[in-house]
Amino acid sequence: MFNGKRRMKILFATIPMVTAVAGCAKEPYSGSAVEESVANKVAPHSLEAFHIAFAPGADETERTFSWHTRGMDKKAVVELNRLDEKDNVLSSETFEATVEGILRGQSRHKATITGLEQNQLYAYRFGDGQRAWSQTYTFRTQATEDADFNFLFFGDPQIGAGDGTQIDAAGWDRTVTAATELFPDTDFLVSAGDQVNRANKPIQYEGWFSPEELTAYPIMPIVGNHDAASFADYFNVLNETGLGGDSEASDFYFIYGNTLFIALNTQSDAVGEHREALELAVSENPDATHRIVLLHKSLYSSADHALDEDVLALRDGLVPVFDELDIDAVLMGPDHVYVRTYQMKGDEVVGETAYDKEGAAVDPEGTLYLTGNSSTDSKYYEMQDPSIYERYAAVALQLEEPTFMNVGVTDASLTFTTYKTYKTADLSVVDKYRIVKTEGDE
Ligand SMILES: [Fe+2]
Known part of the structure; x- marks a missing residue:
């Protein structure tokens, strides 16, 4: 048992019990x-x-x-x-x-x-x-036609990397619960890879699956380096391209409402294949208003992996493709730190971005890169020397507190708001950034 809300695993002798999802603010289901x-x-x-x-x-x-x-x-x-x-x-x-x-x-x-x-x-x-x-x-299900929607983004849960599987799982449960209580009508969740610390440790997956909200809300898992070996044993994603991948996972995409999501397997350094997958996803969904890429490895971090060779190679290979395909935002994990870049193009900060009175970027050029911190409290990485990241990071924070991000989507805007979860118990906003589009997809 990881906590009091652990999903029941009882063999019912007669008629299966109909259960409601506690902690889910949606209409209870008496059954x-x-x-x-x-x-x-x-x-x-x-x-x-x-x-x-x-x-x-x-x-x-x-x-x-x-x-x-x-x-x-x-x-x-x-x-x-x-x-x-x-x-x-x-x-x-x-x-x-x-x-x-x-x-x-x-x-x-x-x-x-x-x-x-x-x-x-x-x-x-x-x-x-x-x-x-x-x-x-x-x-x-939520309404997507002519309607706004939102999704919740979680940085590496990495159950088992911290003070113990049960402690990490409890942290994950608290974050998922806090996030879905704050956004009960959220359309889906995204987990940025490294669901667990050791791919061959089923007990760590027990912890990852322990929040009962996961039976009520869809969650899109992204493959990480720690869980790559068992990703396909536990998860089911559609539209796998067979590109940029291996037997466990490849690049895939999905459309939700007005937004195209493309998830790349950053375990693969085959940037040519990633390019093919990105081009395929975009060409098959030409009418999407927004384009968001989901990665595990962070291309613009301020912590331990900021200068890793594989990260720099992926940055060199992928950034030009994101520029060409007008990707609005790239959401990333693995460095257990929070970083929001400036609008970036060609690996440079975009020279002139206009902001409205509320501080929203209006029809910005380039792509926004966001790195999510740990969603469980299991592990945090150290900030590196500012000379490494200050050229691209508008915000770089190591709060050593678990966070999650809400992404609000309308036809004319994308809003990225990051919250602390349970340590301060106040769900205070860590950072908020908004893109407003007045001229269609820029
Ligand atoms: Fe990680």
Whole structure:
């Protein structure tokens, strides 16, 4: 048990229990109608599903699920029930899952659910394709059409890098809980890589999966250096390009509302392939208003890895591509420090950026680079000599406090606000930066 909210892992003897997600400010899900629907199927035994995560799919109408079960399951399904506001089941659909392999006596499963409607409550549960079902979880989709949205960005959780797996997991749980309580209608979460410290330590993944909010909010995991070896064992992302990657992960992209997200596997130094993946993602989504890149390695840091050879090589190779493709912002992890750059182009600070009365950058040239600090308190890196980073860093802070970032998206703006999480318990704002677009996508 990592904390009092640890997800139950109980084999239910009769009918699977319908659960609400505590700590989630969304409409509670009492489940009577669904319970009845479930009862009609009379599962004689239940299925223990764990390591449950789901991510945005190719677009906002999809979610990609991944979960584990014990034993040698040959088949797996995920059942999706669309609910009205009184929890009555409006429609039900079952999606086939893959059984991708066995991990330490466990089966791993992946499924993509499609056809999701906006602003809609759903219940889901996992089955073995025969008679066993897991307990039921819920999530709510948000409106994206003609609507603003936001997502939450978390720097390296890296469970197991700090004072102990349980302590790190508790920190992760507190950050995820604080962030989703502050933004209960957030569309999804992003974790910037290094989910765990040791890829081969299942106990560290237990900690990463421990926040129960992860069964209610989609989370897009980015592959890091510490977790690369087991990334595909635990996560399911769509639109993998097969470029810039290996057997565990490659570059991928997804569209959400008006924004194209492109995630690069920075374990690979094949910048030519990263360029191909970026060009592919942009050419397939030419109408996206905003373009955001997600990386693990930080190209503009102020801490330990600021001058690493691999980082500098990636900077040399990728920055010109980001410039060419008008990438608005690049969100990054691994240096356990907070850095916001000036608007950058050609590895130089853009000469003239106009700001409005509120301090928002108006139609800025170039790209903004943001490095997130630890989201768990597990590890912080030391600031290096300012001569290394002052030429590009507008803000560089080592607060030694866990933080998360909210990114607010409208058709005409992107707003990046970073909050402290639990040490000061005040959710105070560390930094805020806003880009306003008055002339379309610049
Ligand atoms: Fe890290």
